[in-house]
Each structure stands twice: as structure tokens, then as C-alpha cells.
Amino acid sequence: MNKGRVVERFYAYVDANADRFVAQLERLCSQPSVAAQNLGVSETARMVLDMLRGIGADARLIEVADAPPVVYGEIGGGDKTLIVYDHYDVQPPEPLDQWHSDPFSPEIREGFLYCRGVADNKGDLVSRLQAIEAYQEAMGGLPLRIKFVFEGEEEVGSPHLAQFVAENKGLLQGADGLLWEGGRKDMAGRPQIYLGLKGIQYVELRATGASRDVHSSWAPLVPNPAWRLVWALSTLKDEHDHITVDGLMEHVAPPPDDDLELLRRIPFEELKIKEDLEIPQFLGGATGMDAVQSLLYAPTCTICGIVAGYISEGSKTVLPSEARVKLDFRLVPDLEPDLVLDLLRKHLDRRGFDDIEIVPMSGEHPAKSSPEASIVRAAVEAARVVYGQDPVVYPLMAGSGPMYPLSQALGIPVVSGVGVGHAQSRIHAPNENIRLSDYFESVKFTGQLIHLLAILD
């Protein structure tokens, strides 16, 4: 079997079906699926199920109590098994007034496709199904077995994925590799591959005061929960952006030496990033290798949202009756979600903030794979073939995801990255988009990865 020739047939099929593939992607993106707002999630699961069946997979919805269904499927056969993980839910589209087109009406402008979820992660999901369709049609069949796990609440922290894995271990264990939800090119257009990610603990802190909002003239006597929250928050992180939650930093493991070696090979376009975000410098003035190390190995405590009282135009002299803040802690080894919750509660109590309620909203463990696994070697080689250059390999990613239960907990090595996005895809922000030429490269990457994984030791 001539490796080059078959791949050319596969490539040709992808090119010949480009318009149909884009139309199929637009169809899925038109369907809102905002897990945080319980919007359109079950409709989307049904659409994804139909798409899986459309490429010939034996697919079904697997229910998990109190969660959107997992769309599960199997296709192909052979000695090796690849699990493909993606999610069909998306981030909320807000703030709506900053979108140039409707977030759920895909629009192509100058070679870019704009829509909420197109980069994170519906584009990856659809491109992988299309790669498998193309591989089968062009090559006459698949060289390995592929199992699909498409969940519907990744953007709210995948609170039930561990339970799904526990309840369906028989379907999943023993796989040779896990292809994680897709990534994006870096600012220079280089493909990126990730071998792990940070964990996360997302919480809402709630402070309450009087039984109702009152006129602000009562301020000398009536407690203000917005002030309580400000004072409590100011004890969690100092003005130098150092986390000051009692004991938290003591649990942070230093990066191992071979991780530092991988870090040194990461090209970091810091000037472009600063220019793009219009910030004069990174926090603490970090540059170069220090900045990369901070990004990947520093735990975080981030105010994602805060609200109390009157927030519309003009002034209203009101003393609010409640205040809420959403905080996300990104967890590097050896921080774990439950540990952070415990430290946070004790830290607040110790300072008299036992009136402030902590509502845990999602927790995920950090996870990390070996660079020697066949799925990693196949991905690196597939990227070289498709993109004509070495991919940039990150030992960890700055973001989080529910990688742990499907990979580390089952002993399945994982690779993430080389998805449909680019550095300006604006994921989680208004005007999320992908470049269409990246999209087709990513379809080809997946086909090439399948091809190589089947023949690698």
C-alpha cells in the first residue's frame, strides 16, 4: 500500500466535497446549544446523533442522570481503538451587542466563518466526522476502530462526564489513544499539540444583606453585601496578582525538568499577543520563558463575573441586598478541586467571612500524558505531513477540560490540538470564528492521524 497515493485520494475527496462540508457545519452551528442557559441542548444531541449515523456509525444517546445525553458511537474495526472526544454545547453568546452578525446565524465574510461554537468546538466535531466519511469513501474502509464520545456540558465544566465514564467503563477501557477536542493554530500559523491541561474549580461566592434593596441613605446602619464581597475578595489575591488563599500555593508542584525543556522549544509570540489585546505588558512584567511558564504552570484565581445592585445606565441610589461573584481557579499539579474548596472555605471563615456562601459550580482535575505514546507520535507526524512543519508541543495547556476521567483515570494516552481554530478565533468571546482554509486542513489532519495511528507501533 503506497502511503502517499491513498492519502492523495483522501485529500481529493475532501476537496471535492468542500461546499457540502461547509453547509453541514453551518447547519449544526445554527442550532444554539448553550449548556449554561439550558438552551437547545437536546435538539443538538439529536442532530449530532443523525450525523454520526449518516457516516455509518452505530450510534445512540446514552443518558446520564440530570445531564444532557452523551452521543456515543462506534465505527470501523481492527486491532487498535481510537476514542474521539468532542462536545456539542457552546459558551453563552453574551454580550450580544458586540457581535457583528447573529451568534447563531453562521456568516462567511472574507474566508472566515463567524458563529458561536464554530471554533469551540462544533467545527472540530463536524470536521472529524467528515474526515472519517472521506477516509472510508476514498480508502474503502477504516484501518482501526473509532469510538465517539460527544458530550453536551463541557462549557459548564462537564459535571457528569466522570459519572458517564464510570457507568460505561466497558465501552471505553483498553483504547489505544484518545483524540481530545480540537485546538487551533498559534499566531504564526503553526499547528499546536497539547499533552495535558490544567484543572479548574469554578465557584460562585454569594453575600446577602437586608431582606430587600433599600434606599442608600440607610448606609450608615444597614450592612452592604457588595462591600462584604469586595473585602473578602481582596484577601484572596493581592495587588501583585499573587494568590493569597491560605496554604494554596504550598500545594503547587514545580514543573519537572523535562517539561521545562519542552517549554524552551515553545515559540511565544508575546509582542503579537500584547498588541492584539492592547495591553502594554503582561502581569508582573513577565516576558519570554517566564511568561510561558506562568501561563502554563501558574494556578489562577480569576473574577469571571461580579454583580450587585443597579448596573444599568445612569445612577440609582440603592443599597443592594445581595452580591455575587463568579471565580475560576485554574489548577496545576498538585492542586485538586476539593482541596481548593476546602482551603477557600477555611480562609474565609478564618477572617470572619463565614456569612459568605461558596457555591461550587464545576471542578476538574489536571491531567497529563507521556510524549512517547503512539497517539502523540502519530499526531506529531500527521501534523508534519499536512502542515509541512513541526507542530509546537505543549506539555500542558493553560485552559482546562474534562480530560482526566477519560484519559488518566482509564490509563489512555491523550493528544489535543491541531483543530479548526486560529489565534484570533475569539473563543468564549463575541465574533467567534474560523478560517475556512484551516478547517479543511484540520479535516485532512484527522484522516492522516487515523492512517498513521493504525500503522505505528
Place this chain on the structure above:
Amino acid sequence: MNKGRVVERFYAYVDANADRFVAQLERLCSQPSVAAQNLGVSETARMVLDMLRGIGADARLIEVADAPPVVYGEIGGGDKTLIVYDHYDVQPPEPLDQWHSDPFSPEIREGFLYCRGVADNKGDLVSRLQAIEAYQEAMGGLPLRIKFVFEGEEEVGSPHLAQFVAENKGLLQGADGLLWEGGRKDMAGRPQIYLGLKGIQYVELRATGASRDVHSSWAPLVPNPAWRLVWALSTLKDEHDHITVDGLMEHVAPPPDDDLELLRRIPFEELKIKEDLEIPQFLGGATGMDAVQSLLYAPTCTICGIVAGYISEGSKTVLPSEARVKLDFRLVPDLEPDLVLDLLRKHLDRRGFDDIEIVPMSGEHPAKSSPEASIVRAAVEAARVVYGQDPVVYPLMAGSGPMYPLSQALGIPVVSGVGVGHAQSRIHAPNENIRLSDYFESVKFTGQLIHLLAILD
């Protein structure tokens, strides 16, 4: 002229026209007039103008650049002149989901009338016009000249009232007394009279970060304006609710001895207030005379609203690009709006927060009148006649208002209070309401006040 007999004729007229008076009040309350949202303000001015003309006043709209018109009118004649000040704008109705009926569809339930603005201050405005109508009809004319100043932006801090007074000084100066916008009964149902009020400086603080919201995984490197705001705020007031803006407290004059004497006579229903607001204690555990003194003589720094990032249901892992807080400073003698702005700017700059923008939103001076003025004596006596008990006289009120330009700046003594509201009128909050029986007492109080002011030395 028998004082008792004429007043009885006036009372009888009010009682005979009760239904029509309520319908007239409901009509004005049905018209939204939210200055903060520029909603319905000019329509309301026109309605008030028609009502003034309806009672025979020579009335017109007086324009002030960039402001809603002042509805001005004159009626009656004689040696003495009374100015009546009210405002036809109302607070925003938000949060809408906490109203039991539509905020702009007046609804009577068990003797109470619910509507945004009915207590603050459309009820007072309408009740005073009806008192004057009734006085004229029952008594054959007015015993003094009355001038009306009804403005349309009190709830956003009356930013143009001083300018209106400056441009129309000829109409206003030399008046014998000023009847300020109405007040309400206290928790025991006693009428209240105020001889002054606190000033206010309302500001919005704005912090900005990156050019757009970004994924929160960037938190180790990208500045977070929500944290900037939290740190800046935590330097303005400490956990004991002491204002820590550099130098601010040095400008606070202690209450004069005769004010303290008035304070001692103020019955303060602290248990009822705490029960009503469901708070175990006042700030700092203040009770009795200390609590009254704090309420009336302590300056404040209140978070009226704060917002950044994602504030809807569920979680969103976003690092916000801007954060805003609305702060109101209540000003006792000798604090002045410009002084507070200056101290705040210097305080923030001194701590490296020169990136935080201060947007001044409204400023008002404190104001205070002598208890010996004829308008004060007439009000106290009118309250005794109508309510059958001594009113509670406050040397200052905890709230603010644009009293200064119309009173202190022109040398016109002022009295405020004995309006249509009660202690549970929920002004500035959802389900604002008045008790209808209070409403008619307040109509009668105004007629009695006019009667007494005309004959007092």
C-alpha cells in the same frame, strides 16, 4: 374668620372628591418618567403642566439646556409667597421580577396603592395640587401666592436645578418659605418634618483591561479590571465600615449641640427597622441615640452597583475587559461634592490606581434651615391639627436632594416631610406604595399649612 370652620369646609371638599383625586393620581403614575433611562420624561412634564392649569395656575414649561423642562406655575396672591418644590421623575423600576404588579400600572390592594413613583414623589405633587384646588373651592381663594417648581431629574441628582435657579432667580427670590418634596410617616405612624438634608456625590469608577473579553486561561498574564476595581475599592472603606479615603473624615464637622438636643427627641424604632430588614444588628452594633446620630451625621461611601464579566446563570470562563462600580458618597457638613471628587482622585493616584477612571454622575451640597422660620412653625402646627400629635422634627435627613440651590443659596427657609408615604413605602425598591388614608391626610396637611403660613408672623 373662624379658623376651625373654614378648615372643616376644606376637609369636607377633600372627602367629597376622594375618588376623583385617586383617579387623577393613578393617571399621572401610569405615565413612566424614568430620568435615568430617559423614559417618558417629556410626556410627563406635559401632563403636569395640564394639571397645574387645571387648578387655575398660570403655568409654563421653562427649558434648561440639556435637561427635562421645569414645570413652573404661579397661583394666588397676597403679601406672602410659598414655593412648592416636587419632581415628576421617578427611580428606575428594576428589578422587575420582584414586583407583584406592573410598576407603571397602579393597583389598589387592601387600601394601598402600588406603583413606581407613587410615594417618591408623584403622590406628593398631585396631593398638593389637589389641596390647593380644594382650598380655593372651599374657601373662595388662596390667602397667599404659591409658586411651583416641578423638575424632572431629581432621581439622577438634579444636575441642572442650580442652573435653573441661576437663570430664573427673579421668579424665586424673596419667597417666605419653601415646601420641599414630601416625606412619610415613621414606623409608629408619626408625621415627620425635616429641616435639612445630606449632600451627595455619585460617581462611577471604571477599570479597563484588554481590548476584549478573553478566555480566562489567560489569567496568569492578562490584567483583570475586576480585580483592579476590587483592590481599589478595598482601600476606600475598611471592614469596620470606616471610610478610609485619605483626608475625607477630617472635613466632617461634629453635630452642633442644639442638633444633638433635637436628636434626643427623635423616637427611633430600631427593633422594628431591624425586623423589617431582617438584619440582626446595625453596622458596628450601633443602637439608640448612637444609631440615630450615625444615620443623620455619618458620611457614607456606598456600593450602589458593581458589574464585570459574565453575570447570568451558570458559569462562563471569561476574563472581563472592563469593570464598573457605582458609588454614592452622602455628605454631611462640611463635605462638599467637589472636595470629595478631589480627595478620591488623589487617594487612588497615591496608591497607583491612576488607571481607574472616575466619572462624576451627580453632586449636591448639604443644606439646613433654622427651626425658627415661619414655614417651619406653620408646618409643625399644621401637623398637630391634622394628625392630632406632635410631628417628629429632624434637623437633617439621611437622604439627599437638590435643596441647596432653592433654599440656602437664595436664603429661603425650607421644610420637608409630612408627605403621602409611610415607613413601608419601599421607595427606590420594588412594590413602592402608599396607604390611601395617608394620602388624604397629606392633602389636608397642605391646605392647613397654607392657611397657617398666611396668618403667622
